[in-house]
Amino acid sequence: MATRAARAVRIGRLERPALTGVLVREVVNFSSYWRSATFSSTVEPTIYLLAFGFGFGSLVSTIGGYDYVEFVGTGTVATAVLFSSAFPAMFGTFVKYNFQHTYDAILAAPVDTEELVTAEALWIALRAGVYGCVPLVVAMFFGLPPAWGMLTVPFIGFLAGYGWASFGIMVAGFAKSIENFSYVISAVLTPLFLLAGTFFPIDGLPQWAQVLAQLNPLYHCVQLVRGAAFGFDPADLGHAAAIIAFGVLTWRVSITAMQRKLVD
Helix, strand or coil: CHHHHHHHHHCCCCCHHHHHHHHHHHHHHHCCCHHHHHHHHHHHHHHHHHHHHHHHHHCCCEECCEEHHHHHHHHHHHHHHHHCCHHHHHHHHHHHHHCCCHHHHHHCCCCCHHHHHHHHHHHHHHHHHHHCHHHHHHHHHCCCCCCHHHHHHHHHHHHHHHHHHHHHHHHHHHCCCHHHHHHHHHHHHHHHHHCCCCCCCHHHCCHHHHHHHHCCHHHHHHHHHHHHHHCCCCHHHHHHHHHHHHHHHHHHHHHHHHHHHHCC
16 A cells, blocks of 8 residues: 555656666567567558559559659658557557556556656657658668658657557557457557558548548658658648647556556
């Protein structure tokens, strides 16, 4: 009871030693499985790039004013960020607290739920920022001209990855079983993935679908990456604000969800 009371008092604090401790643990643990994680997070988006870029690219030379390979190459960056953040966060978080009881051990140290969730999301976001660059590099080999703005892509991937990592932790916190993730993947992530403007511009969609796309954080990530590749404009400030707002919202809700799971 004393431990639980101490945790409750610490809620709302973010101390650097606690964040660093969780991050160091994640880095050390990641060294044992980085090959499989990197493979799954980068190969699938690259396959999408090659399949759509050269499949539809043979039928459609330009779209939205860009060569189709360039259009898809910049769009699949957001796909790589999604795959390397939301999915590892959902499944990894659920396994750690429900099967491995890793979080119980971490919370026995001077770490509270807010620090734990924040550090986990930061680590996943860092990985997403790196993995998101892979489709962009591949696209360069197939004609995408490099630009100085592309240096901001890892940062864009980090911001978007933090929101999706927090989303995944939030889902894991509310899920009663791992089978519940199927509903989220099919009913939430797949529609958002398809309405992100990755493979086709949203301008041709019905008005209601365009409005929904504006509420899609993945769409704003796609637009920011295209701005980085082809030139930023003032509208990109709105896209950045939308990604940041998504990250802050999901971060706070994920803390609440995990607090309910981890602290009785």
